[in-house]
Amino acid sequence: MGLVGLHSGTIDMDFIGVEDHGDEEGKQIAVSVISSRKNADKTEDPDSLIFTGFGGTDMYHGQPCNQKLERLNIPLEAAFRKKSIVRVVRCMKDEKRTNGNIYIYDGTYMITNRWEEEGQNGFIVFKFKLVREPDQKPAFGIWKSIQNWRNGLSIRPGLIFEDLSNGAENLKVCLVNEVDKENGPALFRYVTSLIHEVINNIPSMVDRCACGRRSCGSKHGNNCACIQRNLGGLPYVDGVLVTRGPTVFECGESCPCFAKCKNKMIQTGLKFNFEVFKTMDCGWGLRSWDPIRAGSFICEYAGEIIPKGNEEEDDYIFDSSRVYNSFQWNYEPELVGEDAINKVPEKLSVSSSLVISAKKSGNVARFMNHSCSPNVFWQSIAREQNGLWCLYIGFFAMKHIPPLTELRYDYGKSRGGGKKMCLCRTKKCCGSFG
Numbered sequence: 001m002g003l004v005g006l007h008s009g010t011i012d013m014d015f016i017g018v019e020d021h022g023d024e025e026g027k028q029i030a031v032s033v034i035s036s037r038k039n040a041d042k043t044e045d046p047d048s049l050i051f052t053g054f055g056g057t058d059m060y061h062g063q064p065c066n067q068k069l070e071r072l073n074i075p076l077e078a079a080f081r082k083k084s085i086v087r088v089v090r091c092m093k094d095e096k097r098t099n100g101n102i103y104i105y106d107g108t109y110m111i112t113n114r115w116e117e118e119g120q121n122g123f124i125v126f127k128f129k130l131v132r133e134p135d136q137k138p139a140f141g142i143w144k145s146i147q148n149w150r151n152g153l154s155i156r157p158g159l160i161f162e163d164l165s166n167g168a169e170n171l172k173v174c175l176v177n178e179v180d181k182e183n184g185p186a187l188f189r190y191v192t193s194l195i196h197e198v199i200n201n202i203p204s205m206v207d208r209c210a211c212g213r214r215s216c217g218s219k220h221g222n223n224c225a226c227i228q229r230n231l232g233g234l235p236y237v238d239g240v241l242v243t244r245g246p247t248v249f250e251c252g253e254s255c256p257c258f259a260k261c262k263n264k265m266i267q268t269g270l271k272f273n274f275e276v277f278k279t280m281d282c283g284w285g286l287r288s289w290d291p292i293r294a295g296s297f298i299c300e301y302a303g304e305i306i307p308k309g310n311e312e313e314d315d316y317i318f319d320s321s322r323v324y325n326s327f328q329w330n331y332e333p334e335l336v337g338e339d340a341i342n343k344v345p346e347k348l349s350v351s352s353s354l355v356i357s358a359k360k361s362g363n364v365a366r367f368m369n370h371s372c373s374p375n376v377f378w379q380s381i382a383r384e385q386n387g388l389w390c391l392y393i394g395f396f397a398m399k400h401i402p403p404l405t406e407l408r409y410d411y412g413k414s415r416g417g418g419k420k421m422c423l424c425r426t427k428k429c430c431g432s433f434g
Contacts, residue, residue, distance in 0.1 A: 030075040030111075032087035033130070034103070046132075046141035049088070049109075051076070053126030056119070066124040067116075076128050080111040088130060090140045095290075096271070102291060104143060107136040146289045146403055150273070164276055165190045165363070170269040173364055177278040185276070185284050189361040191302045192269065194392050208255045208384070215261045216251060226251045226263055236265050240295035241396045244329045244379060248394075252384025265297050266381055266394040272298070276367045282423055285406045286367040292401040298376060301365040301393040303358035316358040316366045317434075318393060320380065322412030327398075329377070354380070354391055365395060370433045371408035373426035375401050378409060 033039075033051055041050035053076065056067035069077060079086055085108045094100035109130040119125040148154040158178035165173045168190050175184055209216050209226040216224045217234045227234055229249035235241055239262075241248070251263045260268065273289040292298065301318045311317040358366035368376065381392045395409060408424065411433045420434040 028075040028078065029082060029084055030079040030086055031084075032089065033076075034089045034091055035106075036091040044140075044144060046138070046144050048129065048131045051128045051130055052119075053128065056123055056125060064121045064123050067126050069126070073126055076111065076126075077114065080114045080128065083110060085110060085133070086130060088132075090143075092143065104140050106132070106140040108133045142402075142404055150289065156275075158277075160184055165192075168192050169363075171271075171273050173270075173273075174275045175277075176275050179278040179280060182278060185367070188359070188366070190363060191361045192363055193300055193302050194356060195304055195361075209251055209257055209263075211255075211257045211261075216255075216257050216263045226255065234263060236262055239265070239271075239297070240293060241265070241297070241379065242295060244377075246380065247391075248379055248381045250381055250383040254384055254387070264383075266300050266392060267383070270299060270364075271296065274299075274364050276364065279369070279406070282369045284367050285369050285408075286364055287404050287406050288401065289403055291403055292397045294397050294399050296397045298395040298397060298407065299363060299365050301356055301358070301378070301395065302361070302363035303356040303366070304361055306355050306357045308353065308355050311355060311357065314357050314359050316362060318354070318356040318358070318365075318378075319412065319414075320354045320378075320393070322414055322434075324410055324412040327377070329398075354393065356393065368395070369406065369408050369424075370411040370422060371424040371426060372410065372422060372429045372433075373424065374409045375399055375405070376407050376409040 035049050035051065039052045053067050054072040055070070056065050067073065078084075088106045088109045090104040090106050092102045092104065094102045109132050111128050112131045113129040115127050116124050117127055145154070149156045156174060156176060158176045159174060160177055160183060161175040163169075163172040164175050169192060177183075209224050211217075211224055216226050226249060230243065231245070233243065235243045235248045250265065250267065251257050251261050255261070257263070272292060274286060275289065276284055276286055279285045288298075303316070303318070306314075308319075308321070311319065375398050376395050377398045379394050379396055381394045382389050383392070384390070395407075401407070413430075413433060420432060422429055422431055422433050
């Protein structure tokens with residue numbers, strides 16, 4: 001937060017110095033606060049919050065006492081009296097990580113009231129009421145709405161169907177339309193994976209991992225055969241893809257490692273709650289109820305493999321032979337003082353061309369629209385099945401993606417140039433794709 005100028009320091013309030021003009025209590029004024037379970041009310045109103053002042057606790061085994069208008073409470077009092085704007089960052093527990101937190105910038109607020117009351121320990125505490133400034137895009141309010149939908153406290157507006165996958169996925173995929181009266185996309189068969197393609201120009205499985213009933217890399221380190229295929233390092237760290245190359249090799253069905261091995265990322269299904277929704281001008285789209293960290297696995301491109309040249313009348317096509325814009329992604333270990341493994345080219349050249357149609361059979365990936373400035377990228381992934389290598393396409397987050405943000409990837413261009421008009425309307429829009 002300090003890097004982007006939202007909040008500096010390690011405490012829950014940031015302040016700056018101001019000219020006091022003889023006002024002893026006005027030398028410092030609050031400019032931002034972090035609302036957490038320690039210092040804010042539990043109502044979690046999306047448009048206001050009650051912030052508790054500092055001091056008067058036995059945090060360091062001292063004697064509890066009344067809070068006083070001193071130290072960190074002075075900048076808050078000054079912001080109240082001067083009616084100045086305060087930035088608010090909401091802190092929430094990350095449900096996807098055991099000890100993680102998520103910080104949400106919730107815009108600007110104004111301290112509208114300040115009072116004193118008796119706290120839980122029987123001593124006086126300061127309370128500051130902050131009210132959100134009008135005409136700002138919803139931020140924390142979106143999170144609260146999603147939380148209510150998930151807990152069944154309210155119904156998702158525009159909900160058509162609770163689970164488009166009909167139980168095929170381990171998490172429900174709802175169908176939503178808040179734009180018009182269309183009841184859903186054209187009928188298709190929901191499948192969770194690709195009817196696989198055997199890769200003929202990659203040697204068949206000779207060595208499988210010898211990690212036993214555990215996760216690869218947990219004990220045997222770089223001696224693991226599956227790690228060796230990935231240039232000597234695991235492609236995933238803490239559930240995030242850190243190395244992008246022509247092909248990522250995952251553990252296959254003959255490997256003795258357990259089902260939740262760290263090197264079986266795309267084989268364990270969806271990690272996020274998705275919704276298929278009607279867009280204003282691009283048909284149906286895909287977005288997530290959950291925040292998605294950069295590098296996180298989103299979904300596989302499921303469908304049927306078709307011969308090259310048969311995709312002319314098909315709008316649900318993935319073609320690995322198209323021309324895609326290259327981008328810098330790979331984790332650079334030299335930056336943190338680690339030894340670098342073999343360099344991986346940033347411009348991908350897939351070892352086996354793959355054309356997939358999701359027109360008749362597919363999954364949530366078929367609803368991702370094109371963008372010239374995408375927030376999702378694809379990666380070819382190989383794993384062994386029945387002693388042979390099979391190729392799959394996995395999608396990963398290119399950046400941190402907030403909830404209810406449409407997921408889009410670059411469809412690429414055919415060698416002869418784009419055939420369809422692009423409607424992404426980004427600053428880098430090329431005008432066409434496909």
